[in-house]
Amino acid sequence: METVLIDTMQNKDAEQVLDIFKEGIETKNATFETKVPTWEAWDRDHISSCRIVARAGDQVIGWAALTPTSARRAYVGVAELSIYLRLSSAGKGLGSKLLASIIEESENEGFWTLKSGIFPENKASIALHEKFGFRVLGTEKRVGKMNGVWRDVVRMERRSMVVGV
Secondary structure: OEEEEEOOHHHHHHHHHHHHHHHHHHHHOOOOOOOOOOHHHHHHHHOOOOOOEEEEEEEEEEEEEEEEEEOOOOOOOEEEEEEEEEEHHHHHHHHHHHHHOOOOOOOOOOOOEEEEEOOOOOOOHHHHHHHHOOOOOOOOOOEEEEEEEEEEEEEEEEEEOOOOO
16 A cells, blocks of 8 residues: 555545545445435535545545534534545555544544444444544444344444543
């Protein structure tokens, strides 16, 4: 794998970011989403300050971003984490680079808790999150349907040791 640069996501990355999200949708083990949103919708839903990409040359091969968990002021430091890799880039340490970077950036921006919801079948993602201090809160049983099949979601969180202590 060529040199990978962790960088701030830019609008010029939109097509590649959404293409990676599409790959995740197609696995049926990354998200309940069934359609790729427009860039405008994706952009509106994600926190603008915490968006990173992994670049190999001019190719975006992974990304991480945060979404707010609540509009209530008390939860301003809590966010939901999304992290996606090109399928061809999985298993090469890229997830670790992205997760370390988004954790650092989130703490620099004042976030004290990151949350993730992961399908139990996505064991690699659960292990990655645990490696970076996320703990399992529990499993939401039959929380949503995908293609007519009820799916469980493992809820995980990471509390910062730097912010809000």
